Amino acid sequence: MTKKSKDRIERVKKALEKQKIRSIKDLESYKLSVCHPCSAGIDIGSREIYVGINPEIATELGIPIVHTFSTYTSGLKECVELLLYCGITDVAMESTSVYWKNLYDALERAGISPCLVNPKKFRMVPGRKTDVLDCQWLQTLHMYGLMSGSFIPDSRIRALRSYMRERDNLLKDRNRYIQRMQKAMVEMNLMLVNAVSDITGKTSTAIIEAILSGERDPHRLSALRDGRTKKGVEEIALSLEGDYKDEQLYLLQSNYDTYRFLNGQIGRLDSKIEELLETFPLKTDTSRKPDTVPPKGNGKPQVRRKGKNDLKTKSDLGERLEAICGVNLSSVTGLQSNTILQVISEVGIDMSRFPSAKCFASYLGFTPHNKITGGVIISSRTDRIKSHAAQAFKKVVPSISQGKTALAAFYHRIAAKAGTGKAIVAVCRKLAICYWNVLTKGTEYIEMGQENYRIRQQQKEKALLAKLARKHQFCLVPDSQ
Numbered sequence: 080m081t082k083k084s085k086d087r088i089e090r091v092k093k094a095l096e097k098q099k100i101r102s103i104k105d106l107e108s109y110k111l112s113v114c115h116p117c118s119a120g121i122d123i124g125s126r127e128i129y130v131g132i133n134p135e136i137a138t139e140l141g142i143p144i145v146h147t148f149s150t151y152t153s154g155l156k157e158c159v160e161l162l163l164y165c166g167i168t169d170v171a172m173e174s175t176s177v178y179w180k181n182l183y184d185a186l187e188r189a190g191i192s193p194c195l196v197n198p199k200k201f202r203m204v205p206g207r208k209t210d211v212l213d214c215q216w217l218q219t220l221h222m223y224g225l226m227s228g229s230f231i232p233d234s235r236i237r238a239l240r241s242y243m244r245e246r247d248n249l250l251k252d253r254n255r256y257i258q259r260m261q262k263a264m265v266e267m268n269l270m271l272v273n274a275v276s277d278i279t280g281k282t283s284t285a286i287i288e289a290i291l292s293g294e295r296d297p298h299r300l301s302a303l304r305d306g307r308t309k310k311g312v313e314e315i316a317l318s319l320e321g322d323y324k325d326e327q328l329y330l331l332q333s334n335y336d337t338y339r340f341l342n343g344q345i346g347r348l349d350s351k352i353e354e355l356l357e358t359f360p361l362k363t364d365t366s367r368k369p370d371t372v373p374p375k376g377n378g379k380p381q382v383r384r385k386g387k388n389d390l391k392t393k394s395d396l397g398e399r400l401e402a403i404c405g406v407n408l409s410s411v412t413g414l415q416s417n418t419i420l421q422v423i424s425e426v427g428i429d430m431s432r433f434p435s436a437k438c439f440a441s442y443l444g445f446t447p448h449n450k451i452t453g454g455v456i457i458s459s460r461t462d463r464i465k466s467h468a469a470q471a472f473k474k475v476v477p478s479i480s481q482g483k484t485a486l487a488a489f490y491h492r493i494a495a496k497a498g499t500g501k502a503i504v505a506v507c508r509k510l511a512i513c514y515w516n517v518l519t520k521g522t523e524y525i526e527m528g529q530e531n532y533r534i535r536q537q538q539k540e541k542a543l544l545a546k547l548a549r550k551h552q553f554c555l556v557p558d559s560q
Contacts, residue, residue, distance in 0.1 A: 114224030119162060120217025121172040123179050126150060128158055131214035133222065136165050145211050155182055159189045171196055171221035173213065174229065184234070194221060194228035230442065232427035235359065242352050243424040244467065246345060250388055253341040256334045260287070263331040269321040274310045279338070279387070281305045286319070291332050295323060346391060352420075353392045362405030389417050396420070404428055410523040411513045412484045413475040422514065425468035436515040443469040445508035461504060472507040479506060485532035486510070492536070 120131040128148045137144045146161060148154040162170065170186055171194045172179055179195065186193045196217065220226045232240070261278050264271060269290075275283050285303040294300055297319035301312045308315075390396055396416040400423070401407045408419045426439075433439040440446050444464030480490045486506055494502035517524050527535075548555050 112224075113222055115169040115222050117165075117167050118169045118171065118218055118222045119165070119167045120214040120219070120221060121158075121170055121182070122213040122217065123172060123175045123182065124150070125176075125178060128154060128182065129211060129214040130158055130161065131211075131218040132165055132167070133218060136167075140165060145214060150178065152181075155185050158182070159185050159191070162186075162191055163189060168192060169194065169221065171217045171226050171228075173198055173217065183231070187234075194226060195231055196221075196226050197229055230426070230432055232425075232429075235355070236424065236427040239352070239355055239420075240424040240467075242348060242355065243421055246348050246352070247467075249341055249345050249348065253338060253345070256338045256341065259334040260331060260338065263327045263334065264321075266327045267321040267323055270318045271315075274315045274318040275308065277387075282308050282315075287331070287335060291328070291335065349390045349392060352390060353394070356399055356403070359403045361402040363402055386417075390420070404518060406517055406521050407523050408514065408517055410525075411510065411517060412482070412486050412524070412526055413479040413510065414514070415475075418471050418475055421471040422468045425466065425471075428518070430515055430519045433515065436512040439515040440508045440511040442466075443472070443507070443511050445469070445472075445504055445511055469507065472510050473503060475510070476503045476506050483529045485527045485529060488529045488532045488536075 116133065117136065118133055122129040122131075126149070128150060130146045130148065132142070132144055132146070134144050142165075146158075148158045169192050172182065174195050174197060183193050183195065217226070231237075257279055261272055264278075264287075271283060271286065272278055277283060278287075282303065282305045285305075286300050289300055289303060297316040298312075300319045301316035304310075304312055304315055392399075397407075397409055400416060400419055401409075404419075404423075408414055409416065426442075430439065433442060437446065442464075443466055444462050446461065447459045448462050449459050476490070479486050480494075481487070486509060489509065490502050490506050493505045497505075513524050516522075545555060547553075
């Protein structure tokens, strides 16, 4: 038997050992029993809503099992009134586009517990695919507790999520118009991008506005240079000797106006986010200095530099988030205020929905999904989950990999043997676990440093080597050199 086959068998055995084996005492809990007797199933479309009532309840009241309502507000009110009349307490509904949101809010306000079902898990039910059958199948499966609902945070978090996702879309749109501005300048051979790193910085903005105002002299344009710019006046003047074209000047003006409009939209959205954050209940009062982060290994606080995509708020965003969460989440390596706010807008602050840190990492799609058949692992890839919170964690990995922290050392160790893709997922899993532990236990994350991590890793390797030596009855001899 080859070494590769032995390694594969060992991996399969370890994976099987982690599987939970049912015992005789647990068989009773696996039998089908009615979990939600007063339940209903709802299939939502763009025009009509199909509601399937429990057949026993419908028979007692003498009403049809399936009812149809319109998606207008009057139809939603009639649907809720029918469910209250029938004494329905639990509803399973299919998450169709965004049509479910209004009905979901109406059911919550009426005191009915909605269960949002992923269509992928409901697709394999037997029978023909019709709206009338779908709502009845939803009701039947939910009545026996066979449908698991999606995670839906409270209304305040959902409002914050809508703001943050719209802000992300505006940032993407703004970047497109920045690229168009740069293209229009290159078309006129204005190679300002070679002299200035940021085309939307103070120097570039002043030069573009002067060009649109009619200035063509490169020396006068370069005189608008900000004192912090690295390149000199002469080099900037050389980059501004171009061939001005009417059509490209028009495109530059149009794209610049749109860029400024999007900047204003982002600023107003930041104000709305700040107003919403002020309505959140505070857990602690903080006195931490603004624009600083806790010490990292050397005992000196590091000054946080705000990026151009960060939220522009009147008060310190880090202090506000620390007061809302009750703990400083920015103590976790790589997490800053914007990233923390994006994660909070997706999963909220209450981590009780996730029993453990591993469950939270699995929800974000950072854990392998082992598929074993015939004693062979046929797949161990992570699930393809589209999560904005997962993307927030992935965005900070490049900056972490360039530091001198324990997570940076862990990233380089995994990347050397498994590749950068798996290393990013592995670091994100550790970040998610640290985030869950800090938020639930209320204790700040303590950075051990790159050297301490390497020392601990060497100790683990030595312990493993000694264990293998004892197993095979070998004697370890230290190197004389």
